[in-house]
Amino acid sequence: MKYLLSVLALIGAVSFGAPAWAEEPAATTAVVEAVAAVAEAAVAAVEPAAAPAPVPNKGDNAWIMVCAALVILMSIPGLALFYGGLVRAKNMLSVLMQVFTVFSLITVLWVIYGYSLAFTEGNAFFGTLDKLFLSGVTVESVGATFSKGVVISELIFVVFQGAFAAITCGLIVGAFAERAKFAAILVFMVIWFTFSYIPMAHMVWYWAGPDAYIDAAAAEAAGATAGFLFQHGALDFAGGTVVHINAAIAGLVGAYMIGKRTGLGSVAMAPHSLTFTMIGASLLWFGWFGFNAGSALEASGGSALAMVNTWVATAAAALSWMFAEWIFKGKPSMLGAASGAVSGLVAITPAAGFVGVMGAIVLGLLAGVICLWGVNGLKRLLGADDSLDVFGVHGVGGILGAILTGVFADPALGGTGVYDYVANAVAPYDMTAQVIAQTKGVVTCIVWSGVVSFIAYKLVDIVIGLRVPEEDEREGLDLTSHGESAYHH
Structure with a gap:
């Protein structure tokens, strides 16, 4: 004035x-x-002043840092102990070594080129190499969340997503435990990570961020830069397709191509330490709160919903597997309860931030029973020696969770629906269309991972050979592959 x-x-x-x-x-x-x-x-x-650039909230940053650390805990020691307890004593150290080394390998590859190819704007399947060696990613860099005007430090997002990539590759080794060459595993992981994990992560999770969705025209332009499955409306909150189905298919293909363990059916192959398996499962459950609740990318109500859903779905699945086993086999087992818990964790992963609490309980109850069938009836039908039931739990549970996300995300069933960033409100929900989109995501993942895995195993078999000699397998991989033993008597 x-x-x-x-x-x-x-x-x-x-x-x-x-x-x-x-x-x-x-x-x-x-x-x-x-x-x-x-x-x-x-x-x-x-004249109105230009809006200041968004600044990360310290609370959000701190939460995602904690969640990234929890995901790392899931892998080492969580997954390593869960798998290690399930094999025979002579192979315990080999499984620990495989999970530990694969985690380390993928971590380095993620920083070198994985993050850039997965989370930069390229085409519908791959990003670019613009952030090779994290070029341009500084302490000042920020990444989008799922709220307009809210960001987190990009370096934290790099760690969080890198931990996802590393544990996904670690999951695969359970399918061919006790018989694969260590060098073959490492070379396979480099190929599979590059041509299966990275494009699936880009297809499902890459988008321009909510701030790009100003109006209908801007939303259309931003949507055209997103990943293939994101453009088709597939929902995957924390990795039902990217992580679990992707890894499970790779494991199943490996179980077929490497062949069955020597002596299967005639030699005792019972888990050597269900104590370690229970500890591993518990660490997985604990770390999974970071896996799912952290995928909200904020310390928000959405993160709290994912945390509660992860809690109750897992408990429901542990109970349903245990009681079903009790009915059909006459006794409830520790292995069954632990496996049920993992099946619930897997099934709730794609749905964690989209479904209501009661939907999560129903999903968990279904996962426990259906995955029990997956590691028994379905396993016999498939005829593959999937040593630690990677497909029966992660494949079956991931498929179940991914498809039922389309059902239980419906606001009429207590779900959150799908948010319309142009209208800044929840969009009208079409359950049929969403289930179709979810099914497209599942089928795409199965085919993509299957083809890449087959080619990768073939190449490795030609160059290195996939399997250890029979005498090494009988003696145990701890000594023959690593010159060490997990136990000294």
Whole structure:
């Protein structure tokens, strides 16, 4: 207001003093320029200031850092102990070594090129190499969340997503435990990570972020830059397709191509330490809160929903597997309860932030019973020696959870629905269309991972050979592959 009054005063002065200045053009010009300058200042003062760039909230940053650490805990020691307890004592150390080393290998590859190819704008299947070696990712860099104007530090997102990539590759080794060459596993993981994990992560999770969705035209332009399955509307909150189905198919293909364990059916192959398996399962459950609740990318109500769903679905699945086993086999087992818990964790993963709490319980109850069938009846039908039931739990549970996400995400069933960032409201929900989109995601993942896995195993078999010699297998991989033993008697 004071600028406007100044302008008016100067204009009045010029008007009343015009005759006196008529013979002094230089003075007149100076006054006019002064009036123009004040007028520009007045306009600038009344124009709205540009919105400041979003700054990460320290609470969100801290939460995702904790979640990233929890996902790492899931792998080492969680997954390593869960798998290690399930094999024979002579192979315990080999499984620990495989999970530990695969985690380390994928971590380095993620920083070198994985993050760039998965989370930069490229085509519908791959990003670019613009962030090779994390080029341009600094302490000032930010990444989008699922709320407009809310960001987190990009380096934290790099760690969080890298931990996902590493545990996914670690899951695969359970399918061919006790018989695969260590070098073959490492080379296979490099190929599979590059051509299956990275494109699946890009297809499902890459998008421009909510701030790009200003209006319908902007939303259409932003949507065209997203990953293939994101464009088709497939929902995967924390990795039902990207992580579990992807890894399970790779494991199943490996079980077929590497062949059955020597002596299967005639030699005792019972788990050597269900104590370790129970500890591993418990660490997986604990770490999975980071896996699912962290996928909200904020310390928010959505993160809390994912956390509660992860809690109750897992408990429901542990109970349903245990009681079903009790009914059909006469006794409830620790292995059954632990396996049921993992099946619930897997099934709730794609749905965690989209379904209501009661939907999560139903999903968990179904997962326990259906995955029990997956590791018994379905396993016999498939005829593969999937040593630690990677497909029966992660494949079956992942498929179940991914498809039923389309059902239980319906707001009419307590779900969150799908958010429309243009309208800034939950969109009308079409359950049939969403289930179809979910099924497309599942089928795409099965085919993609299956083809990549088959080619990768073939290449490795030609160059290195997939399987250890029979005498090494009989003696145990701890000594023959690593020259060490998990136990000394």
